[in-house]
Structure formats: structure tokens, C-alpha cells
Amino acid sequence: MKAFTNVNPRTLEDAVSALTRSRASGARAVVSGGGSDLLGLIKERLVQPDIVVNLKTVAGLSNVRADARATTIGGLITLDALSREAHIRRDYQGLAEAAASVGTPQIRNVGTLAGNVCQRPWCWYLRNGYACYKNGGDRCFASSGENQYHAIFSQGPSYIVHPSDTAPALVALDARFRVVGPRGERLVNASEFFVLPRVDPARENVLQDDEILAEIVLPPAVSSRRSTYAKILDREAWTHALVSAAVVLDMDGDVCRRARIVLGGVAPVPWDRPRAAGLLEGQRVTPELAAAVAEAAVSDARPLAKNGYKVPLTRGLVGRTVLALARQ
Amino acid sequence: MSVLGQPTPRIDAASRVTGSARYTGDVRLPGMLFARVLRSPHPHARITAIRPERALALDGVKAVITHQNCRIVWSSGDSRNTRYLFNNPVRFVGDAVAAVAAIDPHVAEEALQLIEVSYQTLPFLLDSEKALQPGAIAIHPGGNLSPNEAGVRQPEVYRRGSIDDGLRESELVYEGRFTSAHVNNAQMEPRVSVASWDGDELTVYASTQGISNCQRDLAKDLNLPLERVRVVCEYMGGGFGNKNQCHDFDLMAAVLAQQAGVPVRLELTRKEDYVAVHGRWATHQYYKIGVSRDGTLQAIQLRGYSDMGAYRKSSGSIAGIELYRCPHVETTVHPVHTNTAVAANYRAPAYPQGVFGLDSMMDQIAHELKIDPLEFRLKNATRAYHDELPYTSYGLEDCIRRGADVFEWRKRWRRAASDTGVVKRGVGMAMGSFAARVGRSSAVIRLDASGRYAVHVGVTDAGGGAKTTMAIIAAEALGVPLDRVTIVSGDTDRCPYSIGESGSRTTNFTGYAVVEAARDLKQQIETRGLPTGSVVLIGSATPEPVIKGAARYSFAAHFVEVEVDVEVGGLRVVKYVAAHDSGRIVNPLTARSQVKGGVTMGLGMALHEQLLYDPRTGRPLNAGYYGARVMTHLDAPDVEVLFVETQDAHGPYGAKPIGEPPIIPSVAAVANAFFNATGRRIRDLPISRERILEVLA
Structure with missing residues (x-):
């Protein structure tokens, strides 16, 4: 790896000003949460920072606070801590399940929620240093190459899949992201945080180079709402989802009032399926309805040469996840 | 009480797990x-x-x-x-x-x-068959077919009987093409x-x-x-061979x-x-197999291509034919160069991929003939090496019968695709055999007045527990408790010649030298008495045992039950029984670990491991534990291990190899269980979710 300077800010303001100062001096600075993804990127020289701003020294960013208006989660909470948080497990089960499903215990012990949301894609062309869009190049090698793990929903020009487990759950739960930067802070809806390649093929979200994802704000818990996160891997642990589904159901007895289905592993951003979810509204969730929802979730899929299997996989996962959650 | 055959923790376990061991x-x-x-x-x-x-x-x-x-x-x-x-x-x-x-x-x-x-x-080549096509660029001067041992650019050929007569005279002939992928030792x-x-x-x-x-x-x-x-x-x-x-x-x-x-x-x-470094060679295998209507094998023909990568470090064989009794056999295997990572020895180098192809074929034939695959194996399994040499000890049939009993094969096996559920159960089996060679190694045992026996052996303990195995054999041969034995190993300045931990030979070669060195030392003690004062007695031996007129092999039969989720393509192992004839078991604790480890590795090869190349740039895309999908703890199934302890006159106390055999049948057994569950056969490894969903589509 290339040598870099580590900076330990005490506050978010210090962290942002470290980023701003670095940029002003022409240095390349990056932020590190748990560092589990960043370290690999640096070792592979895919990122070659001069300065690493270590957020672990910023106080107060790893807690969960809840009041009548919102539940606020510090971006630095580890995935393991998040998955064990009683309040999250009770009221936002899908998020707890998503956090618990990431990688391995070692990764969950150091990896953070904000880091999981902001990690780079695991496309093998990107990770092997090909000059693709994501590495600052001008093409996607996967679109006509080895694309078995790639997107079935993308209009290009990049066909990566978003790798985060927590991101689909956060979108499904209507989370908002508190982003802090040199011009102050802003609240971004989770569904607007992630950007499609046709908007900006080099990045996966709206964060600017001097901005930090500080906190995640969830709407208050509703007793009629339940959520889950299910994913399918090609081994039992330590890979990213081939397909995942975050499902939220607002139930009135056995009738679904409102539903949200957001997929992971199939598109360059968490992939919201409002039309499929809409079929559930005002209905009893039967196996037949779940199958129709599953079909609607993939009806517009456009698989690449080697990832056609993801269509039945997604269909199967959505159908059984919706049904299981409705019967929970 | 005898030390040999008792489950014994590794003598260096504490230093390994506390971090004091110097790697x-x-x-x-x-x-x-x-x-x-x-x-x-x-x-x-x-x-x-x-x-x-x-x-x-x-x-x-x-x-x-x-x-x-x-x-x-x-x-x-x-x-x-x-x-x-x-x-x-x-x-x-x-x-x-x-x-x-x-x-x-x-x-x-x-x-x-x-x-x-x-x-x-x-220009570069990534495919072994394309590398042999006319006009392909030569990766080494002279062409991409690697020469045989005589230096001639011809495939490796084995023949017995007359394959043409055998195929012509067979009542039924079945054909099949199978491929296996490059997988890494991943030690x-x-x-x-x-x-x-x-x-x-x-x-x-x-x-x-x-x-x-x-x-x-x-x-x-x-x-x-x-x-x-x-x-x-x-x-x-x-290391597993690399x-x-x-x-x-x-x-x-x-x-x-x-x-x-x-x-x-x-x-x-x-x-x-x-x-x-290197991994296991990928193969393309083409079979033609002739049988009579009652399921008796008449002819087996294999044409194979082994992708050795850029350099030739190992044989490139495609093995397994010796598992079957058959009058007419011909195998023609081409070790080929491509511009990919080198392939060479990896735990039973030529076997799991060969047995995957061969035992998938046999399973298919049994299915076509409506014969229980267990009966088909019992009918056709080898009884003499290449139908010619007697075995020094033979436990294959017992492995099949006893393994099937423990597995409850007769209760669990049904015709393929009998299960109509979304999650379909199926069972499969396969066999394995591995040469149990004997040969030259040395051992020195030093005894001084303290009463400690220092056994100098040139082993390194690649993971199988060789230091402990040597100590058990020494204690047994010397008739002393295990804690009186110290192993001095891993240093050419302090240890005599040892064969090295490859070919599953350490216990058989070096262990036998320990037995002989102990015999030498005991004779000296008999004549001179136990040492006192500054007297040191040194027993040593360099035996060079040979076996004439017989073949010495370890055997195995594996049985597996799987669940295949046809909606989402998952394959889960729900029951696994591994029956092994490795002669006398020196240390059941580490021997069981060997079997469990070998099965786990085989499942990785069967289900998701492979090193994948980008066809346009010739670069590997998924090198490493994450990308190449090696097994994790959560992937490892529960394996029931059964030892069929045959009596063998060779090796230390009749011990035969256990290191490599366990990976041999595992790939084919799982592939056959997938077929039994779904009625669809996957002929290309790995049997990934992707392939499962493709064949079920």
C-alpha cells in the first residue's frame, strides 16, 4: 500500500475540516469508519489516499437514540452492535437482520453501518483494477464479460450491483441520512441517497468528497408494521448477496395496508419495487398473491448473458419472503 | 494399554493454539x-x-x-x-x-x-481443447500438448483388453462429457x-x-x-500438495x-x-461406457484433457478407472498448456475430478438400467487392481456395505426425481481408492539416562498430525507411555531423510522407519541394558520395503443426502456418511479430522469453488478466499466417519493412507445426490446455484 497520514478528529466538524483542508492543499483524503473495506482498497491500490480521516475517534456517533419523532442511529455503530440493539430488533427487525447477515463475525465486529451503506461495489473488474467507470475509466467490462454476479436491473452504463445489505432495509424503512459537510448538514431520503450509473457512473451515492454520512434517522416505530431482510448467497457466509429482499408490511389483521419491497444484489442501487408491493395493498396475503407479487418484482428484469438465473432466484426469494413475513 | 488406536490429541496442540509455535x-x-x-x-x-x-x-x-x-x-x-x-x-x-x-x-x-x-x-489461450487446435499459438516451443515422460508429444495412454471389441460387443453404450474447474489448495x-x-x-x-x-x-x-x-x-x-x-x-x-x-x-x-503457485487441474472428460443389460461393465473409454496451465509441474492424470472391474479399458489423457495459473498437486491430485466424471457416468448408467446404484457398485467394483494384481488388503466392499447400512441407503434411496416438493431430497454415493505406497525413509531414536526417547524424524506436520502419529507409533513400538517420547522434526540438520508429506506417505514410510528404529533400539537395550550416566543409546533404521505381486490401496465409499430447493437453486447436505478402509487407524481423532476435512474440501469443489478468468484479458477475476468461494465453517456439514479396519501386512502396524482418500468420492457423491433429487444431471463443476437454476429452468 501507498503510505498515508492518519488523522484522528474529535468532532465531526474537525473531520470535515480535515477533508476540506486536504482538498485545498491538493491532497487526496478519504474517511474511514471500521476500515474493513477501505483497507483492502488501499492494499490493492484502488484507492491511494494521502490522508485517512479516522472517524473512530469522533465521539457520540455509535449510539441509538429514540424519541417520539424518530429513531436516530450513529453511522459508526458496528454492524454487530446494531444487530443486537433491542430497540432495533423489536421495531426495525429487517434492519437488525440485514446487519446480522453481513460478511462474517470479524467484519461485523469492525464494520460500521455508514461504512456498509457506503462500501464500494464488489464487481471483480473494479476490484481487480480494470479501468472501468467505477475506477475512473470509460467502460463497463462486465456488460459483455463475466457478469454472473451483476445487475439484472440496469440501463447502464455500469452493471455493478449495490453490495450493501443494510441499504435495501433502510430504503424500505423510509430512513433519512444525515450528511455533514463544509456547507453544513442536510437530510437525504434513503431512496434519493443512492445514484444510478447514468447519473454518475463513478459513484454509488450523493456524498461529495468532503461529506460524511453521520447518522441515519428512522421514522418512529408503528406497532402494525413488520419488516424482514432475506438474502441468498452462493455459500453460507462471507460473500455478498446474489439477491436480497427487504420487505416491510403494514398489517391490519391479515390484510396488508401498505407494503414496501426493496431488492439488493440486482441493481446498481437498492431496487425499489413499488408496483409489486402495491399489489399487496388492501389484500390478504395468500400464496397466489405472493406469487403474483414475486412475478411483478421481476417482470421488467433485463438479465445479461450470464446472470439469467437471478430472475427465478429473485422471484423465488420475493415470493417466500413476503409470504413468511405476512404469516409471522 | 496400547497407545495405537486411541484417540490422541496432537502433542503440539497447546503450542499451536496459544501462539507459542514458531511458524x-x-x-x-x-x-x-x-x-x-x-x-x-x-x-x-x-x-x-x-x-x-x-x-x-x-x-x-x-x-x-x-x-x-x-x-x-x-x-x-x-x-x-x-x-x-x-x-x-x-x-x-x-x-x-x-x-x-x-x-x-x-x-x-x-x-x-x-x-x-x-x-x-x-495471443493467449485459456482453454485446453482450443490450445490443441491447429494454428493455436505455441506456449512452449514444440506445441501445447505437454510431452510424456519419454519426451514424446503424445497423450498418456492406458489400455487393457480391446476397447473397440469391448464397445462393439456391449449391449448398451453410454456417452457423456464432464468438465471440472481449476480450484486452489487454499491452505x-x-x-x-x-x-x-x-x-x-x-x-x-x-x-x-x-x-x-x-x-x-x-x-x-x-x-x-x-x-x-x-x-x-x-x-x-x-499445503495440501502445493x-x-x-x-x-x-x-x-x-x-x-x-x-x-x-x-x-x-x-x-x-x-x-x-x-x-498452483491449484488443481481443470479437466474435460469424454466417456464411452459399454455394459450388458444386467449392468455388467464391458468397456470403459476415456478421452481427457487436463489444463496444466503455463508449466508442467505434475502428471495431469484423470484417475478413477481402477475403481471398476472391466475387461476392456482405454484412457487417453492430454496434459495441455494454457496461459493460466499452473495446475499441479492438490490432495489426491488426479482423483476427485476423475471420479466426478466416471462415477457420474456409472450413476447415470445404473439409472438408465433401473438398477440401484449401490447394487451397480457392488456388482462392478474392483476386486483386483486393474483386474490383475491382488490387493494386499481389500475393504472396498465392506466400505460400501457398512457405509450403506449406517446411512440407511435402502430406506433413503428412491428412483431419481421421486420427490415432488419444492425442496427435493435425494441421495448419492461414490467410491474412491488411493495407492498405499511403501518405501524408503529414515528414523533415529536417542535414549539417555533420563529415560526420554527422542525420535528424530524429518516430518514437518503439514496439518495431519504427523508429529503425534510418529510419537504414537514410537510409543507403541518401544512399549512406553506416550509422554516418554519427544519428537524432533522439521530441520534437516537434526533429522534424517523423510519422504515428505505428499502422496499420503508419511505414516507409511516414516512411521515404518520409526518401528524399525525402535526395534534396533530395543535390541541394544536388551544387550546393553537401559543407559545410565552419560551413556546414550541410538537406534536407527532406513528400511526400503517393497511389495511384489500385489497392489496396496486405501478404499472409501461415501454416501450423501441433499436437499435441493428448486425455486432458489440451493443445495444443502443433510446427511453424510464416509466409510474408509485405511487399514489400522493409528490415531482415530486425527484420522476422523482428515476425513471431515477432505469431505469439506470436496464439497467446496463440488458446489462453488473455481478460479475464473476474463476471456478478453486472460486475467483471473476471483483469486482469494472471498472470490473463489472456498468453504466456510457454516458450509461444513456434519460427517459421520466409519473406519473399516482391514488387516494389512505392510506399513506400520498395517496402517494405510488416510490423508488424500477422503476428498476422492465426495464430489461425485454430491453430484449423484443432486441427480437423484432432481432427475437432472449437472456435468460441469461447480454445481453452483447458477447452474442448478439453469438446468431446472
């Missing part, structure tokens, strides 16, 4: 430099210029070697072609181009960026070597499966007398240390381990 990577010598290797980014290219000047000018860089100033031949890196430490042209992505020694690993890595290399890229311990010169004497701290063969190769390649080379490996963390002999990085460390005048440590990253 090669822990070796730190005064003034030691750190080395890194620059590797080719191209699958096939001629180096037209290489300029190390900027690297050498970097502060802290002490030596740089390239093909220009280092023309050493790495003899064990290729048995047919001349393979240098640094080759021009480079023949695969990862082929070594230069090595740098510097004051720390980071400076060494920085220096790699400063070496300027100009490449003229050449836990990374590759590392520390080389240190004292005048003209070289010490290499290696992570090796064989200190003696590593020493011999280093001496040969560096043109040194054997006694000036010392190889030390106190503890090692696995840490035998000496490696190019051992030689590079030695050359850099010589140039720099101080010790040099060279460690590879996991990715380098995947692309630049």
Missing part, C-alpha cells in the same frame, strides 16, 4: 530484509525491456533480480520444459518478472512500482520463505511439506553441495539474500498464492 512467518533474523515479487499483468507477453534503475535508487532498496541478472532454473517448477525463476516470455498473469529486497515490506512494494517493464503482448498458512547465508552455507526457513526434498531441490538449483543447505520448518499451516519441494520464492529469497548479504524474507499475498 515460518514468525521467523525474524537480525538485519533481515523483506522481499516482494513483480508479476506479469499479461497472460502471454515478451519482455522487450526491463529497467530496475529507479527501483534500485529508492532509499532502502537493497537488491533487485530479474531475468537479466538471475538465470537460475527452478527445476521442480516444470518437469518437461526449462522453467527459470524469471521467464521471458511470461506465460500467465502472475508469472514472476522481478523480485525486490528492501528494508521493509512497504519499501519493497513501492520499489515494484518503479521497475519499468516493456511488454510485447502475444491456511500463506507462503513465506526466509533465507540466510553464513559464508557459503545456506539456511532456508521454509513452509514446506518436505524438508528433505526442499533441501535437495535448493542444492540442485543453486548448485550447492547438499550438506551446505539446511531447511527448517518447525510448524506449518497446511508446498512440496522447493518453490521459486524459496530460491528468490536465497538469491536476494546472497546479493544483499543479509537474510531475506519473502512472503506472498493470498492473491499471489492463488495465481502464482
Whole structure:
């Protein structure tokens, strides 16, 4: 790896000003949460920072606070801590399940929620240093190459899949992201945080180079709402989802009032399926309805040469996840 | 009470788990430099210029070697072609181009960026059959079919009977094509070597499966007398066949240390381990099998292609035919060069992929003939090696029968695709056999007045528990408690010759030498009495046992039940029974671990492991534990292990190999269970979710 300077800010303001100062001096600075993804990127020289701003020294960013208006989660909470948080497990089960499903215990012990949301894609062309869009190049090698793990929903020009487990759950739960930067802070809806390649093929979200994802704000818990996160891997642990589904159901007895289905592993951003979810509204969730929802979730899929299997996989996962959650 | 046959924890377990064990990577010598290797980014290219000047000018860089100033031949890196430490042209992505020694690993890595290399890229080949087509570019002079041992460019052929007559006279003939992928040994311990010169004497701290063969190769390649080379490996963390002999990085460390005048440590990253050392050869297999209507085998023909990658380090055989009794057999196997990572020895090198193809065929034939696959195996399983030589001991039939009983095969087996549910159950079985060789190794046992027996053996304990095995055998042979025995191992200065931990030979070769050395020592004690004062008694032996007129083999039969989720393509192992004839079991605890480990590795190969290349650039895309999908703890099934302890007149107390056999049947057994569950056969490894959903679509 290339040598870099580590900076330990005490506050978010210090962290942002470290980023701003670095940029002003022409240095390349990056932020590190748990560092589990960043370290690999640096070792592979895919990122070659001069300065690493270590957020672990910023106080107060790893807690969960809840009041009548919102539940606020510090971006630095580890995935393991998040998955064990009683309040999250009770009221936002899908998020707890998503956090618990990431990688391995070692990764969950150091990896953070904000880091999981902001990690780079695991496309093998990107990770092997090909000059693709994501590495600052001008093409996607996967679109006509080895694309078995790639997107079935993308209009290009990049066909990566978003790798985060927590991101689909956060979108499904209507989370908002508190982003802090040199011009102050802003609240971004989770569904607007992630950007499609046709908007900006080099990045996966709206964060600017001097901005930090500080906190995640969830709407208050509703007793009629339940959520889950299910994913399918090609081994039992330590890979990213081939397909995942975050499902939220607002139930009135056995009738679904409102539903949200957001997929992971199939598109360059968490992939919201409002039309499929809409079929559930005002209905009893039967196996037949779940199958129709599953079909609607993939009806517009456009698989690449080697990832056609993801269509039945997604269909199967959505159908059984919706049904299981409705019967929970 | 006898020590042999008792479940015995490893004698070095505490030092391994507490961290006090000194592995090669822990070796730190005064003034030691750190080395890194620059590797080719191209699958096939001629180096037209290489300029190390900027690297050498970097502060802290002490030596740089390239093909220009280092023309050493790495003899064990290729048995047919001349393979240098640094080759021009480079023949695969990862082929070594230069090595740098510097004051720390980071400076060494920085220096790699400063070496300027100009490449003229050449066309490249990634597929073994395409590499044999007319007009294909020659990766080595003379063509891409690697020569046989006689140096002739012809495939390896085995024949008995007359295949043409056999196929013509068969009532039914079945054909099938199967492929297997390149998979990596994926051993836990990374590759590392520390080389240190004292005048003209070289010490290499290696992570090796064989200190003696590593020493011999280093001496040969560096043109040194054997006694000036010392190889030390106190503890090692696995190799499964890819840490035998000496490696190019051992030689590079030695050359850099010589140039720099101080010790040099060279460690590879996991990715380098995947692309630049070796894995198991991928194969293409074409079978034609003739049977009579009652299911008796008449003829087996195999035409196979083994992808050896850029260099020829091993046989490239496709094995398994010897599992079946059959009058007419012909196998024609082509070891082929491609511009991919080298393929060579990996746990039962030629077997799991060969048995996958062959035992899938047999399973299919049994299905077509409406015969229970168990009965088909019992009818056709080998009873004499190649239908010719008697076995010294034979437990295959007992493995099949007893394994089937424990598995409850007759209760669980139904015709293929009988299960109509979304999650379908199915069962499969397969067989395995592995040569149980005997041969030369040495042992020395030293006894002084303290009453301790120091057993000097040149083993390194690659992970199977060889130190403990040697101690058990010594205690048994000496008739003393285990705690009176100390094992001195892993150092060519302190240990006599040992075969090395390859071919599942350590227990049989070196263990037998321990028995003979103990016999020698006991005779001395009988004549001279137990030593007192400063008297030291030394027993030693270098037996060279041979077996004439018979074949010695270990056997196995595996049974597996799977659940296949046809909606989402998942395959889960729900029951696994592994029955093994490895003769007398020296240590049931570590023997069971060997079986469980071998099955787990086989399942990884069966279900999701493979090294994948980008067809346009010839670069591997998924090197490493994450990308190549090796098994995790959560993937490992519960394995019931059953030992069929046959009586064998050879080896130490009749022990036969257990290290390699467990991986042999596992791949085919799972593939057959998938077929039984779904009625669809997957002929290309791995049987991934992707392939499952494709065949079920």
C-alpha cells in the first residue's frame, strides 16, 4: 500500500475540516469508519489516499437514540452492535437482520453501518483494477464479460450491483441520512441517497468528497408494521448477496395496508419495487398473491448473458419472503 | 494399554493454539530484509525491456533480480520444459518478472512500482481443447500438448483388453462429457520463505511439506553441495500438495539474500498464492461406457484433457478407472498448456475430478438400467487392481456395505426425481481408492539416562498430525507411555531423510522407519541394558520395503443426502456418511479430522469453488478466499466417519493412507445426490446455484 497520514478528529466538524483542508492543499483524503473495506482498497491500490480521516475517534456517533419523532442511529455503530440493539430488533427487525447477515463475525465486529451503506461495489473488474467507470475509466467490462454476479436491473452504463445489505432495509424503512459537510448538514431520503450509473457512473451515492454520512434517522416505530431482510448467497457466509429482499408490511389483521419491497444484489442501487408491493395493498396475503407479487418484482428484469438465473432466484426469494413475513 | 488406536490429541496442540509455535512467518533474523515479487499483468507477453534503475535508487532498496541478472532454473517448477525463476516470455498473469529486497515490506512494494517493464503482448489461450487446435499459438516451443515422460508429444495412454471389441460387443453404450474447474489448495498458512547465508552455507526457513526434498531441490538449483543447505520448518499451516519441494520464492529469497548479504524474507499475498503457485487441474472428460443389460461393465473409454496451465509441474492424470472391474479399458489423457495459473498437486491430485466424471457416468448408467446404484457398485467394483494384481488388503466392499447400512441407503434411496416438493431430497454415493505406497525413509531414536526417547524424524506436520502419529507409533513400538517420547522434526540438520508429506506417505514410510528404529533400539537395550550416566543409546533404521505381486490401496465409499430447493437453486447436505478402509487407524481423532476435512474440501469443489478468468484479458477475476468461494465453517456439514479396519501386512502396524482418500468420492457423491433429487444431471463443476437454476429452468 501507498503510505498515508492518519488523522484522528474529535468532532465531526474537525473531520470535515480535515477533508476540506486536504482538498485545498491538493491532497487526496478519504474517511474511514471500521476500515474493513477501505483497507483492502488501499492494499490493492484502488484507492491511494494521502490522508485517512479516522472517524473512530469522533465521539457520540455509535449510539441509538429514540424519541417520539424518530429513531436516530450513529453511522459508526458496528454492524454487530446494531444487530443486537433491542430497540432495533423489536421495531426495525429487517434492519437488525440485514446487519446480522453481513460478511462474517470479524467484519461485523469492525464494520460500521455508514461504512456498509457506503462500501464500494464488489464487481471483480473494479476490484481487480480494470479501468472501468467505477475506477475512473470509460467502460463497463462486465456488460459483455463475466457478469454472473451483476445487475439484472440496469440501463447502464455500469452493471455493478449495490453490495450493501443494510441499504435495501433502510430504503424500505423510509430512513433519512444525515450528511455533514463544509456547507453544513442536510437530510437525504434513503431512496434519493443512492445514484444510478447514468447519473454518475463513478459513484454509488450523493456524498461529495468532503461529506460524511453521520447518522441515519428512522421514522418512529408503528406497532402494525413488520419488516424482514432475506438474502441468498452462493455459500453460507462471507460473500455478498446474489439477491436480497427487504420487505416491510403494514398489517391490519391479515390484510396488508401498505407494503414496501426493496431488492439488493440486482441493481446498481437498492431496487425499489413499488408496483409489486402495491399489489399487496388492501389484500390478504395468500400464496397466489405472493406469487403474483414475486412475478411483478421481476417482470421488467433485463438479465445479461450470464446472470439469467437471478430472475427465478429473485422471484423465488420475493415470493417466500413476503409470504413468511405476512404469516409471522 | 496400547497407545495405537486411541484417540490422541496432537502433542503440539497447546503450542499451536496459544501462539507459542514458531511458524515460518514468525521467523525474524537480525538485519533481515523483506522481499516482494513483480508479476506479469499479461497472460502471454515478451519482455522487450526491463529497467530496475529507479527501483534500485529508492532509499532502502537493497537488491533487485530479474531475468537479466538471475538465470537460475527452478527445476521442480516444470518437469518437461526449462522453467527459470524469471521467464521471458511470461506465460500467465502472475508469472514472476522481478523480485525486490528492501528494508521493509512497504519499501519493497513501492520499489515494484518503479521497475519499468516493456511488454510485447502475444495471443493467449485459456482453454485446453482450443490450445490443441491447429494454428493455436505455441506456449512452449514444440506445441501445447505437454510431452510424456519419454519426451514424446503424445497423450498418456492406458489400455487393457480391446476397447473397440469391448464397445462393439456391449449391449448398451453410454456417452457423456464432464468438465471440472481449476480450484486452489487454499491452505491456511500463506507462503513465506526466509533465507540466510553464513559464508557459503545456506539456511532456508521454509513452509514446506518436505524438508528433505526442499533441501535437495535448493542444492540442485543453486548448485550447492547438499550438506551446505539446511531447511527448517518447525510448524506449518497446511499445503495440501502445493508446498512440496522447493518453490521459486524459496530460491528468490536465497538469491536476494546472497546479493544483499543479509537474510531475506519473502512472503506472498493470498492473491499471489492463488495465481502464482498452483491449484488443481481443470479437466474435460469424454466417456464411452459399454455394459450388458444386467449392468455388467464391458468397456470403459476415456478421452481427457487436463489444463496444466503455463508449466508442467505434475502428471495431469484423470484417475478413477481402477475403481471398476472391466475387461476392456482405454484412457487417453492430454496434459495441455494454457496461459493460466499452473495446475499441479492438490490432495489426491488426479482423483476427485476423475471420479466426478466416471462415477457420474456409472450413476447415470445404473439409472438408465433401473438398477440401484449401490447394487451397480457392488456388482462392478474392483476386486483386483486393474483386474490383475491382488490387493494386499481389500475393504472396498465392506466400505460400501457398512457405509450403506449406517446411512440407511435402502430406506433413503428412491428412483431419481421421486420427490415432488419444492425442496427435493435425494441421495448419492461414490467410491474412491488411493495407492498405499511403501518405501524408503529414515528414523533415529536417542535414549539417555533420563529415560526420554527422542525420535528424530524429518516430518514437518503439514496439518495431519504427523508429529503425534510418529510419537504414537514410537510409543507403541518401544512399549512406553506416550509422554516418554519427544519428537524432533522439521530441520534437516537434526533429522534424517523423510519422504515428505505428499502422496499420503508419511505414516507409511516414516512411521515404518520409526518401528524399525525402535526395534534396533530395543535390541541394544536388551544387550546393553537401559543407559545410565552419560551413556546414550541410538537406534536407527532406513528400511526400503517393497511389495511384489500385489497392489496396496486405501478404499472409501461415501454416501450423501441433499436437499435441493428448486425455486432458489440451493443445495444443502443433510446427511453424510464416509466409510474408509485405511487399514489400522493409528490415531482415530486425527484420522476422523482428515476425513471431515477432505469431505469439506470436496464439497467446496463440488458446489462453488473455481478460479475464473476474463476471456478478453486472460486475467483471473476471483483469486482469494472471498472470490473463489472456498468453504466456510457454516458450509461444513456434519460427517459421520466409519473406519473399516482391514488387516494389512505392510506399513506400520498395517496402517494405510488416510490423508488424500477422503476428498476422492465426495464430489461425485454430491453430484449423484443432486441427480437423484432432481432427475437432472449437472456435468460441469461447480454445481453452483447458477447452474442448478439453469438446468431446472
